[in-house]
Amino acid sequence: MEEEQRPRKILVVDDEPDLQPLVLQRMRRGIRRGRYQFLFAGNGVEALELLRAVGDIDMVVSDINMPQMDGLTLLEQIPSVDPNIRAIIVSAYGDMANIRTAMNRGAFDFITKPIDFTDLQVTIDRTLEHLAEWRSVLRARDQLVSVQNELSIATQIQQSVLPTRLPQGIGFHLHASMEAARNVGGDFYDTIPLEDGRVGLAIADVSDKGVPAALFMMASYTLLRAAARTPDAGSTMQKVNDLLTETNVVGMFVTMFYAVFDPVSGSLTYANGGHNPPVLLHEDGTTEQLPLTGGVALGVMSDLDYNVKSINLTPGDTVFLYTDGIPEAINGDDEEFGMERLCTTLTAARDRNAHDLTDYVLKDLQAFVGDTPQFDDITCLTLRFTGAVQ
Amino acid sequence: MNVNTETSGNSLVVALDGRVDSSNAAEFNATIENATADSDLGVVLDCENLQYISSAGLRVILTTAKSLQSSQRKFVICTLSNPIQDIFVISGFDQIINIQGSRAEALATMEA
Incomplete structure (x- = not known):
């Protein structure tokens, strides 16, 4: 002035x-x-x-x-x-x-x-x-350039908090991937080592995009890490939800699927807060979506209960956790990739390990989408249960 | 995206057409905020011609629901297509927002 x-x-x-x-x-x-x-x-x-x-x-x-x-x-x-x-x-x-x-x-x-x-x-x-x-x-x-620089730093910070070395152990393999869209997004995954060799598995998607979503993502991610000390998926979700709701003045929410996996027994106990149901891929190539538990997205309303469901994985089973960036990715004809195609792709990749299966799905998705720009973060977390060595 | 507002009985009916995603969620928010601010009637959101709604759009609906609730005004959503209904069920929002099959049913709950 x-x-x-x-x-x-x-x-x-x-x-x-x-x-x-x-x-x-x-x-x-x-x-x-x-x-x-x-x-x-x-x-x-x-x-x-x-x-x-x-x-x-x-x-x-x-x-x-x-x-x-x-x-x-x-x-x-x-x-x-x-x-x-x-x-x-x-x-x-x-x-x-x-x-x-x-x-x-x-x-x-x-x-x-x-x-x-x-x-x-x-x-x-x-x-x-x-x-x-x-x-x-x-x-x-100059201001625009500096905002763009800050956004790209925000994206880097988001990417850098996500674990790159996932817990590995006898009887299972994990692999995860997140490809942020051009805007700073709000997807994340996490793998949290718990007591007795159990592992907490999370995938989440914050409503909307940009800087507010990135901040809300960081808050959700941190609160989940802190709350996951208890081995109960339902009470973990409840705690994260209450803490998020308490401080949420902007009406944002995050959909989150959280599971506690026990590699010894193969049990997967999960609670869902408004997130897309993961796909269970069996060794014979058949797929099913995990039944929902009826939980509301987190950050919306406090004092909600999060019911849990439990399944027992059979050696050879794969659980594919994803965000809606995968089924809702569109190609040049405005067609969605869709759940059906995702399941078909998973079936085709049934013999691969967690890492190769994830790559296969992402490549198939890329082939479908072609040159159409990516609107949403594309995030997935794959758990392959091989069972304890005899 | 198109938003049309009309008064029916003791309700403000907001008809939402097309696609709502992060590119137009702010516009949707401003439109619905203006429409509801000019009135103290309960609100019916008719989604008969809504083709797609992203989480950014859901957030606007949620904010609307909360602000109407805080001023003791009713809020009902109606006529969801199957894919849109799925989005409400998966996100769990069907548990915190009143959803009705048709506009007539929605208006009937407003009378109650």
């Missing part, structure tokens, strides 16, 4: 010494009101020295024919000092060749000799106005 207050610095370049008092006299009102401040140079070389020494000159009004360095050469040199300085060229009336050359070398405008000072002032004001607009565009661009 203070920049608006300071007088605009205008460098007048002319080898005619009479011009200086004339300019100061005719422009005295603007000078007195603090709108302009004039500096003077006798040729291009002096002008460049002044531009460099003063540092914040806004515009140049330059004659063409001068000793040492003429105005057309000066025009070429100005951008090396500051590309945002604007120049007006003063030329003899009818000297179209030089005026064209000057404009081609980046002059903003021209006036003709003998100088009409009313015209000079109008031209100066118009140039300064353009300069102010140009600077505000530059500022907006």
